[in-house]
Amino acid sequence: MKNFPPFIMVLLILSFISCKEDEIDAVAEEEARIQAHFDSLDVDVSISESGLYAYPIRAGGIPSAGFVLSISYKIWVLGADSTTTSIRSLDTVVVKKNANAIYPIGIDEALSYMKEGEKWGFVLPSYLAYGDHAFPNVLIPAGATMAVELEVLEVRSENDILDAEVSAIADYVTDNNLRDTVTYPLNQPEMLANGMVYKRLKAGTGATPQSGQFISVTYEGRFLDGTVFDRAPNANVFEFYLGAGSVIPGFETGVQRMQLQERALIVIPSYLAYRESAVVIPHNITSEVADLEIIPSYASKVPPYTPLVFEIEVIGIN
Secondary structure, eight states: OOOOOHHHHHHHHHHHHHHHHHHHHHHHHHHHHHHHHHHTOOOOOEEOTTOOEEEEEEOOOBOOSOOEEEEEEEEEEBTBOHHHHOEEOSSOEEEETTSSOEESHHHHHHHTTOOBTOEEEEEEOGGGTTTTOOBGGGTBOTTOOEEEEEEEEEEEOHHHHHHHHHHHHHHHHHHTTTTOTTTSOSOOOEEOTTSOEEEEEEOOBSOOOOTTOEEEEEEEEEETTSOEEEEEOTTSOEEEETTSSOSOHHHHHHHTTOOBTOEEEEEEOGGGTTTTOOEESSGGGHHHHHHTTSSOGGGGTSOSSOOEEEEEEEEEEO
């Protein structure tokens, strides 16, 4: 171990003590903010073991065994004027609770309190909110204590989600005339048992790929409404080992049916794609949170429970 001169050791100790004092002061200031907030409210507050503060605004909802919640929210920095700095969800947000798929983590815990039809208020200490991260574009400073109001509009199971997606995929096949043999003169779309749809657009040659082979493809990924969320065309070839688990299951399933030089359209329900993905609240810091690698990069592109359409061409099998 390196030996420091005595005066250096003194400086290190003083610096350590100063940091600890700053941390203690920050905790005390946060506790004072939270206390002042609840002093101004006439509510019954409970505090969880983790330090989450919760109070019902409209209780008595419907119990449910489902874990997929459709919610709305209002969130603001505690101590700021919520009428001018709060952010509301403009659309319904779909999340899966208890799956570590929500940021900040305190909101995942908050949702465990709630039933369908209920509205609750919560206060998230900074360590359950954004910690030392700052998001200036939405006026969230580092170390912010966050207040949030959550409303659970609907609770569903993942089977409910799958049923709705299978119906939406069937509508996609109809609306896009995939059975039209004039526009698409090759085979009819195949409705696979796992809920996927496979439609050959251009014939290929040779054997289909096998597990362990190195596959080169170009692709375009779209949502059912036609919005493009990702692509690897022409020079931007995407390569992967089939069966290694480096791509979503539905993508592998589709490629396994294809021949060299074949082009096909593959429609995938979310349980074979990105499932619950990840949700960031507020939504407009999602790309920044992805850049910080707090959530996976795909979560900034693909919302939870979203069926996907891939147009794929296999250009190499090795």
